[in-house]
Amino acid sequence: MLTDAGGNYSPIYRHPKYKSGTHNNEFSDITTLYELFDHVIKTYPKKEFIGVRDYYPETESFGQYAWITTTEAAEAINDLGSGLDMVYAKYAPEINLTTGQQPIGILAINRPEWLLTELAAFRSRRYTVGVSDIAGVDSAEYVINSTEIHVVVCSMDKIPRMLDRANKTPGLKVIVSMDKLDCSKPSIATQAFSKDTVGILKTKAESLNIALLDMDAVIEMGRLNPTAPSLPKPSDLCTICFTSGTSGTQKGAIHTHEAFIHATRGAHLSLELYNTTYFSFMSLMHIFDRYAIYTFMFGMVRVGFFSGNTAKILEDMQVLRPTVFLISPIILNRMYDRIAGATVGATGISGVLSRFGLKSKTKRISTGRGFRHALWDRLVFDKVASKFGGNIKLMVTGAMSLNPEMQDFFRAALSCNVIQGYGQTETVGGGLIQTTDDRTNNNVGVPNPGVDIRLRSIPDMGYNVTDKPSPRGELMIRGKNVFSGYNREPERTQEIMDGEWMATGDIAKINSDGSISLVDRIGNMIKSASFLWIEPAQLEMIYSGHHLIKSVFVYGCVRAYELVAIVVPEPLTFVPWARSIAGKADADLAELCKDKRVAKKITQELRTLASKHHIPPPEMIGAVHMEPVPLEQINREFYTLSLKIRRHIVNQHYKARFDELYSTLDSIIDPKILIKRNN
Structure with a gap:
């Protein structure tokens, strides 16, 4: 902690081992992401580097991981970079007048070609832009046009939609397929294609005056006609990464190589991990997964990409046996529902042993006596750990707060530490993280080395840096990892900058041990008729912990003293319980969700x-609407690609339903609702 910043601000907080606010010149010779890759090649030559599971189209199954080494990756990147130089020279020689560089779009799920394309782009001072093809807020048209992309590298399954939207992306000149256009190398992305269907795509591309190539052909072009590298400078653009869009339209956060290196070097200095095996499945279009990969590169990493089938994520992990696993709390929550239901939530002797074992291991871990237990691991938890490959040494979560009970459960179940971190797209994903020896809950740790944080009072919401015993306010971040601004949106950039400090929009508090806990996003606060500000995320975390429930979305407003909620039940536990309430032994989940008696009883629960x-009463739920399927299956725009909820979209979708729920309550004060109910 530094001296008081005065007035509306808290003191400045830094990492306890890096109080100077710098990285103490560690890895100072690495100033760009390409230099980081060069560091990997020279320090760890011929080491396994990038892997993906073999695919067998006849049975639509996957085999073992096949690997390319650091040396082989360097050769491929050099040839691909040379080939891209030729492609740009022939089809898209224009330089972006704003950046002085050329962008390249990448559209695909996580796979080796994603990372190879990005590194090949860096070889020639190009910068990458992750593109999403989800309609609506995350539209590819907006991203391609706003960043003036002329070349897109994508998987074969994305080509048809790229061509369909060509009239809306007039600047697009080249599509490079990650998959061979002659279909000689099957992958999960080529299942629906044949030589005939690809022929149709080629004809359509030609009619649109779009060059359609495949990556192998571009690599061969580069191999036969090598070009000299044009390496980036620290101040050069590295990527434009579009935000998740939780509070509106996407914003393209501009990052330099200096910013990306500062963030990842700080994370490496904090975690100090070497020779990791990392499982990549969180979307590379967003910042989190790339932040992780480049962080682990400092100490050498094997990156094993998921198979492309989300239903096989655990199977992928069992084959890969990763040592480090990054995951968002919402995905971890789904895994917890299934795993906890079969262990600590089970009936009979199995459930009794699991609950006793969890209590024993949690106490052991919290007192620093290690993560392993000879008895309980053998009886209960080794079976759980094996589902994740049985080799996890560290699990890291981000994006939102993790339920403390869930954090304790996975620490015990996987016999490893589970830590939380915090960052945003605008900070290259970096900001704060728990240290690897931290066993506490309900906080996101301390600032990364080289990152300053402080709080800013929000007096109209009752949060002040003078609050006792914990200062509270809006979390603000300063450091070289902070973005250069939003693409073509100087006004929106100015909105979140306070001098050198970036305002995150998240409310946090400083704990007595120096760690930082998140309270909620400012824009997500609910003001009830009692004039209290309510934090929905914290409540949802508590309510979702009920054994009958998979997830909860709470809603409130100034016209009522209570909250209402959308409840998604956990089928395994909910169905038998609800059948007994409804008196219908054969009722299915959908029917039970419509039963008013069940809704009333779940509200009581x-x-x-x-x-x-x-x-307190203002934060209690007075009525519920039950949905038989998760919200993301109802409308995929409810969540961003990084699985953060877009509250405003959910609120709009269920507005009529919320009004209907309020019409049944006595706690409302809106005359229109009272008239509607009484009539």
């Missing part, structure tokens, strides 16, 4: 849970 957690 939530209020009982609220009382156990000492939740």
Whole structure:
């Protein structure tokens, strides 16, 4: 902690081992991401580097991981970079007048070609832009046009839509397929294609005056006609990464190589991990997964990409046996539902042993006596750990707060530390993280080396840096990892900058041990009729912990003293329980969700849970609407690609339903609702 910043701000906080606010010149010779890759080649030659599972189209199954080494990757990147130089020279020689460089779009799920393309782009001072083909907020048209992309590298399954939208992306000149256009190398992305269907795509591309090539052909062009590298400078653009869009349209965050290196070097200095095996499945279009990969490169990493089938993620992990695993809390919550249901939530002797083992291991871990237990691991938890490959040494979560009970469960179940971190697209994913020896819960750790944080009072919401015992306010971040601004949006850039400091929009508090805990996003706060500000994310985390429930979305407004909620039940536990309430032994999940008696009873269950957690009346749920399927299956725009909820979109979608729920309550004060109910 530094001296008081005065007035509306808290003191400045830094990493306890890097109080100077710098990296102490460690890895100072690495100033760009290409130099980081060069560091890997020279320090770890011929080491396994990038891997993906073999695919067998006859059975639509996957085999073992096949690897290319650091040396082989360097050769491929050099040839691909040379080939791209020729492609740009022939089809898209224009230089972006704003950046002085050339962008390249990448559209695909996580696979080796994604990373190879990005590194090949860096070889020639180009910068990457991750493109999404989800309609609506995350539209490819907006990203391609706003960043003036002329060349897109994508998987074969993305080509048809790229061609269909060509009239809306007039600047697009070249599509490079990651998959061979002659279909001689099958992958999960080529299942629906044949030589005939690819022929149709070629004809359509030609009619649109778009060059359609494949990556192997571009690599061969580069191999036969090598070009001299034109390496980036620290100040050069590295990537434009579009935000998740939780509060509106996407914004393209501009990052230099200096910013990316500062963020990843700081994370490496904090975690100090070497020779890791990393499982990549969080979308590379966003910042989190790339932040992780480049962080682990400092100490050498094997990157094993998922098979492309999300249903096989655990199978992929069992084959890869990763040592480090990054995951968002919402995905971890789904895994927890299944795993906890079969262990600590089970009936009979199995459940008794699991619960006793969890209690014993949690106490052991919290007192620093290690993550392994000879008895309970053999009886219960080794079976759970094996589902994740049985070799996890560290699990890291981000994007939102993790339920403390879930954090303890996975620490015990995987016999490793589970830590939380915090960052945003605008900070290259870096900001704060728990240290690897931290066993506490309900916080996101301390600032990364080289990152300054402080709080800014939000007095109209009752959060002040003078609050006792914990200062509270909006979290602000300063450091070289902070972005250069939003692409073509100087006004929106100015909105979140306070001098050198970036305002995150998240409310945080400083704990007595120096760690930082998140409270909620400012824009997500609910103001009830009691004039209290309510934090929905924290409540949803508590309510979703009920054994009958998979997830909860709470809603409130100034016209009511209570909250209402959308509840998604956990089928395994909910169905038998609800059948007994409804008196319908054969009723399915959808029918039970419509039963008013079940809805009333689940509301009572939530209020009982609220009382156990000492939740005050304004934060209790007065009525619920039950959905038989998760919200993301109802409307994929409810969540960003990084699985953050877009509250404003969910609120709009369920507005009529929320009004209907409020019409049944006595706690409302809106006359229109009262008239509607009484009539």
